Amino acid sequence: LNLQLQQSEMLHSVGQLAASVTHEVRNPLAVARGFMQIFQKEKYIPEDKKIFLTMMIEEIDRAQTIISDYLSLVKTNTSKIERLNITELLSSLKGVMYPFALLKGVELVQNGQEEVHVIGDQGKLKQILMNIIKNAIEATPEGGVVTLSAEKGNREIIIHISDTGIGMGREQLRMLGNPFFSTKSTGTGLGLMASYRMAAEMNGRIEATSEVGKGTHFKIIFPE
Ligand code: ADP
Numbered sequence: 001l002n003l004q005l006q007q008s009e010m011l012h013s014v015g016q017l018a019a020s021v022t023h024e025v026r027n028p029l030a031v032a033r034g035f036m037q038i039f040q041k042e043k044y045i046p047e048d049k050k051i052f053l054t055m056m057i058e059e060i061d062r063a064q065t066i067i068s069d070y071l072s073l074v075k076t077n078t079s080k081i082e083r084l085n086i087t088e089l090l091s092s093l094k095g096v097m098y099p100f101a102l103l104k105g106v107e108l109v110q111n112g113q114e115e116v117h118v119i120g121d122q123g124k125l126k127q128i129l130m131n132i133i134k135n136a137i138e139a140t141p142e143g144g145v146v147t148l149s150a151e152k153g154n155r156e157i158i159i160h161i162s163d164t165g166i167g168m169g170r171e172q173l174r175m176l177g178n179p180f181f182s183t184k185s186t187g188t189g190l191g192l193m194a195s196y197r198m199a200a201e202m203n204g205r206i207e208a209t210s211e212v213g214k215g216t217h218f219k220i221i222f223p224e
């Protein structure tokens with residue numbers, strides 16, 4: 001028991017260390033990204049060189065993603081439990097993810113206005129939904145749609161995220177949530193694993209159905 005306690009204390013400190021390192025690393029990255037964006041607009045930089053700036057920005061974005069995917073694995077469990085308005089949360093996430101969807105030529109829509117609530121940790125739920133929405137947008141070709149909605153089921157709350165993307169086969173569906181499972185050239189394969197874990201910490205679960213070439217439907221289910 002003593003050893004277990006020591007281990008959990010150690011994990012806690014590692015988590016805190018990771019969180020502060022992440023914070024410290026993110027700021028300089030954001031500053032560098034900002035200057036690159038400014039240079040992108042400069043007239044004295046030849047157009048054929050600007051592609052390098054775009055590549056630099058993309059690489060910084062990739063570094064940010066890797067940092068946040070790894071961080072969500074070691075994050076300490078200081079959860080703040082409150083009553084969350086899912087309809088509002090989805091609408092704000094739609095705003096957050098809008099630029100990314102626009103860039104990919106994917107439409108992001110929210111259906112249904114019924115007020116739905118979940119008891120849980122806002123930070124965790126945001127992270128779960130962002131991971132799944134981001135995957136949905138990434139899987140959807142230009143002109144496709146990602147739809148967000150929430151409903152009251154039978155003693156549970158169901159959040160739906162569906163896309164008209166490339167879909168997944170049975171084998172691939174089975175692999176979801178496994179660490180490092182990714183079909184993307186620059187994927188970390190950690191987003192869903194962290195999401196499944198955080199959903200479980202909130203007494204919830206995640207289910208996915210999919211059809212190759214048609215699209216994917218994720219359900220994030222919480223007790224009412
Ligand atoms: P990453 O996004 O870094 O690849 P994730 O854990 O977020 O890692 O996702 C793991 C894998 O699950 C993805 O690489 C992809 O193959 C598959 N996947 C997840 N969501 C979808 C989706 N909406 N449509 C198709 N494939 C998906």
Ligand code: MG
Pocket residue numbers: 131134135191192
């Ligand atoms: Mg992902």
